[in-house]
Amino acid sequence: MFGKDKDGNPEGEMGFFDHVEALRWHLIRSAIAILVCASVVGIFYEFVFNNIILGIQSKNFPTYRLLCWVSQKLHLSKDICIDHDMIIPLQNTAMFGQVTLLFQYSIIIGLVMAFPYVIWELWRFVAPALQEKEAKKTGQIILACSGFFFVGVLFCYFIIIPFSINFAVGFSISPTIKNNFTIENYIDFFSVMLLAIGAVFELPMVVYFLSKIGILKAAVMRKSRRYAILVIVIVAGVITPSPDVFTQCLVAVPIYILFEFSIFIAARNERNSQRA
Numbered sequence: 001m002f003g004k005d006k007d008g009n010p011e012g013e014m015g016f017f018d019h020v021e022a023l024r025w026h027l028i029r030s031a032i033a034i035l036v037c038a039s040v041v042g043i044f045y046e047f048v049f050n051n052i053i054l055g056i057q058s059k060n061f062p063t064y065r066l067l068c069w070v071s072q073k074l075h076l077s078k079d080i081c082i083d084h085d086m087i088i089p090l091q092n093t094a095m096f097g098q099v100t101l102l103f104q105y106s107i108i109i110g111l112v113m114a115f116p117y118v119i120w121e122l123w124r125f126v127a128p129a130l131q132e133k134e135a136k137k138t139g140q141i142i143l144a145c146s147g148f149f150f151v152g153v154l155f156c157y158f159i160i161i162p163f164s165i166n167f168a169v170g171f172s173i174s175p176t177i178k179n180n181f182t183i184e185n186y187i188d189f190f191s192v193m194l195l196a197i198g199a200v201f202e203l204p205m206v207v208y209f210l211s212k213i214g215i216l217k218a219a220v221m222r223k224s225r226r227y228a229i230l231v232i233v234i235v236a237g238v239i240t241p242s243p244d245v246f247t248q249c250l251v252a253v254p255i256y257i258l259f260e261f262s263i264f265i266a267a268r269n270e271r272n273s274q275r276a
Helices: 016-043 045-053 062-073 097-129 138-170 183-200 203-212 218-223 225-239 245-275
Strands: none
Touching: 016 045, 016 097, 045 097, 062 138, 097 138, 097 183, 138 183, 138 203, 138 245, 203 245, 218 225, 218 245, 225 245
């Protein structure tokens, strides 16, 4: 990686400790941005917790209303229509548990809010090692990474989390066993899923960089298509335990489109490399 050396020469090669020092400041600025966003979330914690984190319990949640409308228009099974408020008994079992939870979900949502800036800082760190043509694509790269991440977060919030929580609340192996969840379980699941699916939706960008350096080929991804479809169907079946095909397709189709788009990106990079 090349950048300005300690003497200010832009053509000089930076040493290992120079890289560490540069990375440290990029991480510090990213952490400050996350803390600022987390502070904003903390100030409006009642709205965030009651309307966003616990908003999934309401029958007026956009996903439920859309499913009810679709089931009526297409004469589908009424099982996919959730027309009642979902009661989730949540318990706090720690003395200062709610204070800890306030900090936890504030930081998680703060990270989501600050994601474009974090990507920008990381890109500033690696940009000196790239070719001039690639380095000029800063705006496009940051916009694409942020876009895919936010699409994944929204997809998780409006599709995956509601279906998963509805299944967890309604499933029981015996009527004598009651589902009494702790608020820690709920927040942990909410946070992990939100960040995990957001990261999964970065697949096209990961494929973009791997294909750029020649590690991943479009042909390999095409040969793996059948296995990818199988994995996607299994994941959709686990996330949406309802036997209704429409509900499972609601989850599987966007993920499969993401996979196909990644193949397109890899193939495009290969064609560009051949022209060059």
